[in-house]
Amino acid sequence: MKTVSLTIDGKKIETRHGEKILWAALENGIYIPNLCGLRDEAESVASCRLCFVEVVGKEQAVTACTEMVTEGMVVNTRGAEALRMARSGFELLLSSLPMDCAHCVKSGSCELQKIAHHLNIKLKSKRFRKLLRELPIDDSSSLFTYDPNKCVLCGRCVWVCRERLGVGVLGFANRGFQRVVTTFAGEPFGESKCQECGDCVSVCPTGALTFKNGKTEEE
Amino acid sequence: MNKKVSTTEEQVKIRQETKQIFKRFGKKRGNLMPILQKVQGKLGYLPQEAMLEIADFLEIPGIDVYSVITFYNQFRLNPPGRHSIRVCLGTACHMKGGYITLDAWKRRLDIDRGETTPDREFDLDSVACVGCCVMAPVTVVDGKPQGKVEPTKVDGLLLAFEHEQEKKSKNENG
Known part of the structure; x- marks a missing residue:
């Protein structure tokens, strides 16, 4: 198999030809904030706008999940411009989330906490005015609880539900601020075609989908 | 919803x-x-x-x-009512309290935006601008723009529909 060598944050890395920067970095222990990306996806949706990195020779920061590695590429994940963009994106995301970590089962394993730590941002960031969605919690499934207020609309659950399992119960509805991950006609999970495999819960980066037994992974 | x-x-x-x-x-x-x-x-x-x-x-x-x-805004989830109520929330109507008007319609008809009353008499929705900002706040009732629609006028418009209904049933009976 053809390999490509590149440098990320001064570290020399060998990876597969055609790989994206994000996965090459993560595989080699270099963390880049990301929410919407899934390793198995053929093409990243690149909607979370958090994985910005700087590539030498490119004028603007690029999203690591869409940028393919090239021979001799030099990547800087901690460039000022990339971090500025990632921080703004993250703070905008936080501005519509409740951030009630003290009462959230996901606390400790939440991707948002990890990203906030990495970007050196307070989870109670005051930069943007808080605007909450105040949507009802769906408690109807016997396996998990869905709290759309904690959803970051990354689409991971939607993707696994249809691609990995071929079910397609989950999807997006509405537009703009009203956009939600939901079922057909917004029916509760308990009444939907959901087969309760729990894969959507396993890929959820936040506390939006959580198992009822309080665990974050399925047993 | x-x-x-x-x-x-x-x-x-x-x-x-x-x-x-x-x-x-x-x-x-x-x-x-x-x-x-x-x-x-x-x-x-x-x-x-x-x-x-x-x-x-x-x-x-x-x-x-x-x-x-x-x-897409062009698609409806609920059946159209006999009378359509379109509350303008364009810039001028917004400044003149279009949201208060919308709330008044919501309260009186007991439905939300994009919904239809159970008797299918009225359907309620909002529009961005109907082009007669001088009359703000505007509500388009059955295709006819009504100006200065404050909550009291909402009551007035509904009363007119009630009268019409009564007249109709009287004519049918008599």
């Missing part, structure tokens, strides 16, 4: 009429938009039964049909 308003009889009819529209289309996913437009053209809205039929026909998950319908 998407209350079921149709009866069983209606559901059968909806399914039949939706299926008739398929005759003109192939099973391509790209046909979703034109199919939705044709079905709404025929039924006046897109009921859940129609969505499921379309999903079956195109062999896509029902949620994908629902997703597209809720994304």
